[in-house]
Amino acid sequence: MRRTLIALFFVFLSARRLGAAELPGSMAGDSLLMPTEVFVITREELIERNVHTLDDILLLLPGVSLWREGPHNADGGFSIDGRSGRGVNLLVNGIPSIDAYSLESLTRFLPLSRLLRVEVCYSGSPSFSGDLSSRGFINIVLEEGGREGPASEIGFTYGTSNRRARRAWFATPRAHVGAAIAYDEYLQDGINAYPAVPTKRLGLDDMRSVLAELAMRTPAGDEVRFSIQRYEESYVGTSYPGVDDEDVRRSGFGSEILYRRSGFSAAITQRVLDLSRLSGRIREHSLGGGVRWTGEILGLGVRAFGSAARSEFENDYRWTGSGGHIAPSFDRFEGGVTFGGKASSSVTWRIGAFGGDHSAVGRYGGAEAALGKKWSGLFSQDVVLARRLRIPSAEELFQPAVTRAFDGSYEATTGNPDLGPEISDELSIGFRLANVSLSLFGRDEKSRITLSEADSAVYRSEGSGTVAGARGRFAGRAKILGFDCLLSIGIEGYPERGALAGGVPVYRVFGEAGLQRKIFSASELFSLKLGSEASGKRWWGGTALPPYRVLNASASLSIMSARVIYEYKNILNERYETVPGYTMPLRHYIIGIFWELLD
Numbered sequence: 316m317r318r319t320l321i322a323l324f325f326v327f328l329s330a331r332r333l334g335a336a337e338l339p340g341s342m343a344g345d346s347l348l349m350p351t352e353v354f355v356i357t358r359e360e361l362i363e364r365n366v367h368t369l370d371d372i373l374l375l376l377p378g379v380s381l382w383r384e385g386p387h388n389a390d391g392g393f394s395i396d397g398r399s400g401r402g403v404n405l406l407v408n409g410i411p412s413i414d415a416y417s418l419e420s421l422t423r424f425l426p427l428s429r430l431l432r433v434e435v436c437y438s439g440s441p442s443f444s445g446d447l448s449s450r451g452f453i454n455i456v457l458e459e460g461g462r463e464g465p466a467s468e469i470g471f472t473y474g475t476s477n478r479r480a481r482r483a484w485f486a487t488p489r490a491h492v493g494a495a496i497a498y499d500e501y502l503q504d505g506i507n508a509y510p511a512v513p514t515k516r517l518g519l520d521d522m523r524s525v526l527a528e529l530a531m532r533t534p535a536g537d538e539v540r541f542s543i544q545r546y547e548e549s550y551v552g553t554s555y556p557g558v559d560d561e562d563v564r565r566s567g568f569g570s571e572i573l574y575r576r577s578g579f580s581a582a583i584t585q586r587v588l589d590l591s592r593l594s595g596r597i598r599e600h601s602l603g604g605g606v607r608w609t610g611e612i613l614g615l616g617v618r619a620f621g622s623a624a625r626s627e628f629e630n631d632y633r634w635t636g637s638g639g640h641i642a643p644s645f646d647r648f649e650g651g652v653t654f655g656g657k658a659s660s661s662v663t664w665r666i667g668a669f670g671g672d673h674s675a676v677g678r679y680g681g682a683e684a685a686l687g688k689k690w691s692g693l694f695s696q697d698v699v700l701a702r703r704l705r706i707p708s709a710e711e712l713f714q715p716a717v718t719r720a721f722d723g724s725y726e727a728t729t730g731n732p733d734l735g736p737e738i739s740d741e742l743s744i745g746f747r748l749a750n751v752s753l754s755l756f757g758r759d760e761k762s763r764i765t766l767s768e769a770d771s772a773v774y775r776s777e778g779s780g781t782v783a784g785a786r787g788r789f790a791g792r793a794k795i796l797g798f799d800c801l802l803s804i805g806i807e808g809y810p811e812r813g814a815l816a817g818g819v820p821v822y823r824v825f826g827e828a829g830l831q832r833k834i835f836s837a838s839e840l841f842s843l844k845l846g847s848e849a850s851g852k853r854w855w856g857g858t859a860l861p862p863y864r865v866l867n868a869s870a871s872l873s874i875m876s877a878r879v880i881y882e883y884k885n886i887l888n889e890r891y892e893t894v895p896g897y898t899m900p901l902r903h904y905i906i907g908i909f910w911e912l913l914d
Contacts (some may be wrong), residue, residue, distance in 0.1 A: 342407025
């Protein structure tokens, strides 16, 4: 491996822990982040919802736009603050979890049975993890190891179209040596998802995942964790409009060795992925390692990372009776460091830089500066100025001339080994007043990777433009007539972004109102909620999808260590699309039962 783990290691002999996150793997507790850069949704906030897949969570996150090219688990993606859907990073306990071929998030590797919280970082220091996280990231925090005693949870959910999930995990008590195992299963019968063929049933999905962990701890605080995970999925459907009954099969195996102590962590990860579908088969093997350190030098907070990876592919492709074989590979090294501190009792700052070397793209780098001021106990503001990058994916670099869905039509897309990074200069200004937050941002996109408008479209580094947007949110609670009343309202708009990034709405307004109260012997909690969303136009190339409105209701009851949740979704029976050619589910329900055992 070229430039392997050399220069990975940042040595600070005088290091002491600083700004440690409240949970292992959490990023939101870092002291270098500004208040309006982060949004967190916790396990406690999710226990009254039926979470089948990550999609159910992404729909709750402000500033995150989700699209799915068909039923659940069809191809799709998400965007943060209107940025490109490619290159937005998914982290699992702070470690990137990205498909090296397409740069899409590996959501299928997620054992949601162990979910603790979800953190969205809209800006983020370039030193957080690398692998494109300078464009924003979502960090999924999963529970690691055991609790004080043996613990276990099981969960079952069921909904229309026979959509169901079964999950369970067990962990030994926390000790010098501990183990945990988790099983996640998601199943769905076919649904009527393609308007042109109303009697056709698509989206038959069967996915199973197993995660096993072994952790060893010393009295001095050292921890070594070894984990392995395997998933298998078969999906009957398509992400190609006009093609019926495409049999898509995915499988993956991943392992990780992690060492952690006092603000320092080092990990080696290995992942094998296999995707078989109409256009061919992609087999991917990635091996990487990285270190992260959070500490203090001369009174300044410091966060640093280094990572190196090698990705190899064995691709068989076919189209219109022809086919072929390609075996691209690349090496990649990245590193970054951020310094921050307080200029006074009310002013905080940070500066950071990152850079890397890609064997197919060359060298690249970016930087960031942020300044925040707290005017009072209620009001604060911050400013972030950054140059952000996205490195081309292996697909954009090496893809042979095969068909890929684009704007609801067919185009033969071809990779381009001469691609350069996407580059943008970004300015964001955030405000927070008590329970109200507002973020305004502008982005000068100097280079974008786009498909040329030709019969045989080729990825090119071209195009530029200025993008502006805003995101605001209010969340509060009050006690009224013995009820805990909750209200949250969010609004976001990207008026100039729709034509530049498919799937990002021109605007989105969403809100939720709820009541909670303990009943019977004050040990049972009853909750009732009503939520709504209004989304503006979404653009896919020259295709504009109309606005839509969705109304949802839910009720839950917690009895001792068990809870029952009922959700009634799309009450208005709204017929809408998030990509051309696929309607989203009409009026439907979901019911779930969750039970904590041995805890």
